[in-house]
Amino acid sequence: MAEPIVLKGASRSYTLNIASTNAICRLEETTGLSYRDVLAALARKRPKVLLLREFLRVALVDPVNVTADEAGEILDDIGGAAVIQAAAKGAKRRG
Numbered sequence: 001m002a003e004p005i006v007l008k009g010a011s012r013s014y015t016l017n018i019a020s021t022n023a024i025c026r027l028e029e030t031t032g033l034s035y036r037d038v039l040a041a042l043a044r045k046r047p048k049v050l051l052l053r054e055f056l057r058v059a060l061v062d063p064v065n066v067t068a069d070e071a072g073e074i075l076d077d078i079g080g081a082a083v084i085q086a087a088a089k090g091a092k093r094r095g
Contacts (some may be wrong), residue, residue: 004017004061005017005018005087007078007083007087008078009074009079010077011077012077014057014060014062014063014074014077015060015061015062016060017061017088018059020059023058027054027055027059029046030058031051038051038088039089042084042085042089043088043089044083047081047085049072049081052075052084053068053072053075054071055088056071056072056074056075056084057070057071059087060074064074075089
C-alpha cells in the first residue's frame with residue numbers, strides 16, 4: 001500500500017492517502033465509477049471540478065470529514081487541479 005503524501009498549501013499542509021482501501025471504496029461509492037475510471041477521468045485535460053473535489057475529500061487523512069465546499073477551498077490552497085491530477089497519475093502508475 002502506498003504511503004500517505006503531504007501536500008503543502010499556502011495556509012497549511014494536508015495529508016492524503018489516495019490508495020487506502022477506505023478511500024478507494026468511498027470514492028467508488030460516491031461517484032458510481034470504478035477507481036480506475038476515476039483515475040482516467042482525472043487524467044483528462046479538463047476533469048470535472050466535482051470529481052476533483054470528491055477525490056480530494058475522500059483521500060484526505062488530515063483534515064478529515066471535509067465538505068465538498070471545504071475540499072474546493074483546499075484544492076485552491078494547494079494549487080488547483082494540476083496537483084490532484086499529478087496525485088491521480090501517481091496512483092495510477094502504482095496501482
